[in-house]
Amino acid sequence: MKQKSLEDVRLFTVMAAVKQGWVLNADQGFYDILAQGLCDNFNRYGYFLCPCRDTDGSRLADKDSICPCLWSKSDIPEYGHCYCALYLSQNFVDSNLAPSSIPDRRYG
Numbered sequence: 001m002k003q004k005s006l007e008d009v010r011l012f013t014v015m016a017a018v019k020q021g022w023v024l025n026a027d028q029g030f031y032d033i034l035a036q037g038l039c040d041n042f043n044r045y046g047y048f049l050c051p052c053r054d055t056d057g058s059r060l061a062d063k064d065s066i067c068p069c070l071w072s073k074s075d076i077p078e079y080g081h082c083y084c085a086l087y088l089s090q091n092f093v094d095s096n097l098a099p100s101s102i103p104d105r106r107y108g
């Protein structure tokens with residue numbers, strides 16, 4: 001399996017944000033931690049497992065937790081950002097609020 005670089009991850013997140021109409025977290029230090037987590041997960045497991053979630057041990061079991069996760073589609077309209085706060089809605093960015101901890105729908 002070809003390893004991903006941080007630049008690969010950056011392009012992946014930019015493309016995901018553009019496709020979904022989301023905005024990447026502009027806090028560069030925070031973004032870098034999440035990007036590193038995505039990179040490490042890809043290179044360890046072979047898929048972009050959410051950097052804020054544990055693995056259940058298989059791609060099939062984790063399929064809903066592959067970034068952008070299933071729950072981001074509900075979390076971003078409802079809370080303004082995904083569980084990790086990697087992706088935000090434009091409305092949330094415009095509000096100048098800071099992302100906060102939100103419930104994890106994975107086990108909800």
Ligand code: SF4
Pocket residue numbers: 049050051052065066067068069070072082083084085086087
């Ligand atoms: S919570 Fe955010 S970073 Fe994590 S998988 Fe979902 S969309 Fe990606």
